[in-house]
Amino acid sequence: MTFPVVGMVGGGQLARMTHEAGIPLGIRFKLLSDTPQDSAAQVVNEVVVGDYRDLDTLREFARGCDVITFDHEHVPTEHLKALEADGIPVRPGPEALVHAQDKGVMRAKLDAIGVPCPRHRIVRDPVDVAAFADEGEGFPVVLKTVRGGYDGKGVWVVDSVEEAAEPFRAGVPVLAEEKVDFVRELAANVVRSPHGQAVAYPVVESQQVNGVCDTVIAPAPDLDEALALRAEEMALGIAKELGVVGHLAVELFQTRDGRVLVNELAMRPHNSGHWTMDGAITSQFANHVRAVLDLPLGDPRPRARWTVMVNVLGGDYPDMYSAYLHCMARDPQLKIHMYGKDVKPGRKVGHVNTYGDDLDDVLERARHAAGYLRGTITE
Numbered sequence: 443m444t445f446p447v448v449g450m451v452g453g454g455q456l457a458r459m460t461h462e463a464g465i466p467l468g469i470r471f472k473l474l475s476d477t478p479q480d481s482a483a484q485v486v487n488e489v490v491v492g493d494y495r496d497l498d499t500l501r502e503f504a505r506g507c508d509v510i511t512f513d514h515e516h517v518p519t520e521h522l523k524a525l526e527a528d529g530i531p532v533r534p535g536p537e538a539l540v541h542a543q544d545k546g547v548m549r550a551k552l553d554a555i556g557v558p559c560p561r562h563r564i565v566r567d568p569v570d571v572a573a574f575a576d577e578g579e580g581f582p583v584v585l586k587t588v589r590g591g592y593d594g595k596g597v598w599v600v601d602s603v604e605e606a607a608e609p610f611r612a613g614v615p616v617l618a619e620e621k622v623d624f625v626r627e628l629a630a631n632v633v634r635s636p637h638g639q640a641v642a643y644p645v646v647e648s649q650q651v652n653g654v655c656d657t658v659i660a661p662a663p664d665l666d667e668a669l670a671l672r673a674e675e676m677a678l679g680i681a682k683e684l685g686v687v688g689h690l691a692v693e694l695f696q697t698r699d700g701r702v703l704v705n706e707l708a709m710r711p712h713n714s715g716h717w718t719m720d721g722a723i724t725s726q727f728a729n730h731v732r733a734v735l736d737l738p739l740g741d742p743r744p745r746a747r748w749t750v751m752v753n754v755l756g757g758d759y760p761d762m763y764s765a766y767l768h769c770m771a772r773d774p775q776l777k778i779h780m781y782g783k784d785v786k787p788g789r790k791v792g793h794v795n796t797y798g799d800d801l802d803d804v805l806e807r808a809r810h811a812a813g814y815l816r817g818t819i820t821e
Contacts, residue, residue: 445467445468445469445470446469446470446508446509446735447469447470447471447472447506447507447508448464448469448470448471448472448507448508448509448511448731448734448735449471449472449473449474449503449504449507449508449509449510449511450471450472450473450474450482450486450511450512450513451474451494451500451503451510451511451512451513451514451517452474452475452482452494452512452513452514453473453474453475453476453477453480453481453482453483453489453513454480454481454482454513454514454781455481455482455513455781455783455790456513456514456710456711457473457475457481457482457486457513458481458482458484458485458486458781458782459711459716459719459727459779460511460513460711460727460730460731461473461482461485461486462485462727463725463727463728463730463731464728464731467731469731469735470487470488471486471487471488472486472488472489472490472503472506472507473486473488473489473490474490474492474494474499474500474503475489475490475491475492476491476493476494477491478491481781481782481783482513484782485782490502490503494516494517495516495517495518495521497518497521497524500517500521500524500525501524501525501528504525504528504530507530508531508735509530509531509532509533509734509735510525510530510531510532510533511532511533511534511688511710511730511734512534512539512709512710513710513711514710515539515542515543515708515709515710516543516590517539519536519539519540519543520536522535522536522539523536531734533636533687533688533733533734534685534686534687534688534709535685535687537684537685538684538685538686538687538709539709541684541707541709542707542708542709542710543589544588544589545586545587545588545589545617545706546564546588546615546617547588548707549562549617551683551684552680552704555679555680555683557676557679557680557704558701558702558703558704559703559704560584560619560620560622560695560703560705561577561578561619561620562617562618562619562620563617563618564588564615564616564617564618565585565616565617565618567610568603568604568606568607568610569603570618571583571585571600571603571606571616571618572603572606574618578620579620581600581601581602582599582600582601582621583599583600583606583618583619583620583621584597584598584599584600584618584619584620584621585597585598585599585600585606585609585616585617585618585619586598586609586616586617586619587609587612587614587615587616587617588614588615588616588617589614590612590614595653596609596612597653599621622695622697622703622705623697623698624695624696624697624698624703625696625697625698626647626649626662626696627647627648627649627650627693627694627695627696627705628645628646628647628648628662628665628673628693628694628695628696628702629645629646629648629658629691629692629693629694629712629714629715630642630643630645630673630674630676630677630691630692630694631643631646631677631689631690631691631692631712631714631715631718631726632674632677632678632681632689632690632692633688633689633690633726633729633730633732633733633739633742634678634681634682634686634687634688634690634733635687635732635733635736635737635738635739636687636733636736637736638682639738639739640678640681640682640739641724641729641739641740641741641742642674642677642678642742643660643715643718643722643726643742644660644661644662644670644742644744645661645662645665645670645673645674645694646658646659646660646661646662646714646715646717647659647662647663647665648693648713648714652788654753654755654788654790655713655714655753656752656753657750657751657752657753657805657808657809658713658714658716658717658750658751658752659748659749659750659801659805660717660718660721660744660748660749660750660751661744661748663801665696666700669696669700669702672702673692673694673702676692676702676704677690677692680692680704680707686709687733687734688709688710688730688733688734689709689710689711689712689715689726689729689730689733690707690708690709691707691708691710691712691714691715692704692706692707693705693706693707693708693714710730711726711727711730712726713753713790716751716779716793716795717749717750717751717795718742719777719779719795720745720749720777720795720797721744721745721746721749721751721795721797722741722742722743722744722745722749723740723741723742723743723744723745724739724740724741724742728740729742745797746797746798746799747797747798747799747801748797748798748799748800748801748804749795749796749797749804750795750796750797750801750804750805750807750808751793751794751795751808752793752794752808752809752811752812753790753792753793753812754780754790754791754792754793754794754812754815754816755787755788755789755790755791755812755816756783756785756786756787756788756789756790756791756816757785757787757816757817757818758787758817759785759816759817760785762780762785762791762792762815762816765814765815765817766778768814769794769811769814769815772810772811773796773807773810773811775796775797775798775807776794776795776796776807776811777794777795777796778792778794778811778815779792779793779794779795780792792815793812794808794811794812794815795808796808796811
């Protein structure tokens with residue numbers, strides 16, 4: 443018996459950590475990467491350097507792969523349909539993935555299946571944005587380009603019709619949404635296999651700084667049990683209705699009146715699930731590998747009462763390795779995950795996980811380690 447080959451499109455840290463999860467299972471990976479220096483390209487044995495937007499490149503890459511999956515949502519939908527027509531399993535498939543690629547398509551589908559979302563519609567120009575604002579509570583309004591954008595890019599919060607011109611310069615449709623008055627952001631992470639088996643991880647709190655995920659607390663503290671169950675059931679229902687295969691992250695707003703509204707969808711391993719590498723019985727990466735290969739899914743339950751993930755962002759201190767001595771000596775239970783990236787200010791270069799029974803202690807340990815690695819904490 444030969445072990446399968448998973449073709450991963452995209453060479454970032456998500457691909458790197460997915461590959462790591464496949465190693466104990468003997469799963470082989472083949473990578474389509476933008477450059478040989480990309481995070482995953484440093485560790486995967488078989489790397490093809492090429493443009494994922496070119497169909498011929500994708501077809502050549504897919505030769506010898508048993509399944510194709512992704513660490514980003516940007517492969518053109520029509521190319522994925524062509525691969526499926528060639529008989530190559532694509533997971534998630536284009537009919538599902540388009541909902542993570544196009545925010546307008548996503549909102550229309552979620553409306554159709556009765557999933558609660560912020561008030562929204564596609565707008566034509568700044569005057570139409572003003573009309574959308576007048577239909578609700580007025581400005582401010584959130585504007586998003588329907589395709590592209592991540593970590594706050596492609597998203598604007600505008601306070602007037604004059605400020606609304608910038609998003610339209612990209613030349614793609616623009617989605618207007620109400621600015622939700624929320625208590626906090628949550629995320630529900632689920633994994634679904636081709637034959638319909640699905641698992642749900644505990645709902646987490648996701649804390650953002652300047653539009654970038656900074657801290658994830660698992661499970662979300664003081665979250666009403668009924669609301670947590672509703673969020674998990676919503677995520678599982680979305681995965682089923684959209685035909686998702688693999689990992690699905692549903693980013694949520696918890697409103698002040700006790701509801702949860704869907705903000706974004708991601709059909710790949712997600713930053714809000716990085717805590718599972720050390721805090722869950724089966725990580726999001728391991729379950730994504732299992733799902734795309736249609737293997738039985740692993741137990742998603744947490745190993746500890748609390749797990750905290752804090753992203754390590756680049757700063758003005760590039761020599762992070764020298765900080766290991768302090769961090770590991772101070773906290774022998776600390777888990778450090780680095781991505782092999784050059785250190786640049788604001789760039790995600792790694793993350794740390796801590797766990798334990800006292801949330802304040804677990805938070806302090808994670809934030810201290812991330813700050814020390816970045817150089818913002820020196821003692």
